[in-house]
Amino acid sequence: MSNNTTNRGVERENNLAVSIVLFIVMLALFLGAIYSLTFLSLDNPWPMAVCLVLFALAFWIPQTILGWSGSHREHHHSNK
Numbered sequence: 906m907s908n909n910t911t912n913r914g915v916e917r918e919n920n921l922a923v924s925i926v927l928f929i930v931m932l933a934l935f936l937g938a939i940y941s942l943t944f945l946s947l948d949n950p951w952p953m954a955v956c957l958v959l960f961a962l963a964f965w966i967p968q969t970i971l972g973w974s975g976s977h978r979e980h981h982h983s984n985k
Contacts, residue, residue, distance in 0.1 A: 938958075938960040942956050
């Protein structure tokens with residue numbers, strides 16, 4: 906009873922151009938988090954707050970909103 910047309914609706918795959926653009930945006934968030942640490946001092950805690958937020962977004966967006974977590978593939982293919 907496995908029908909490939911019903912399983913394709915579950916997978917959300919992007920084409921290459923969209924994947925590259927999304928990768929660049931997530932990499933920019935990650936590098937922005939690292940760059941914000943150059944302004945860190947004991948008198949100014951805001952660069953660390955910016956670093957934590959950007960770092961969390963760089964990993965949270967792909968894994969939750971875009972569905973790019975590695976375990977998604979394992980669970981999907983094990984159900985066939």
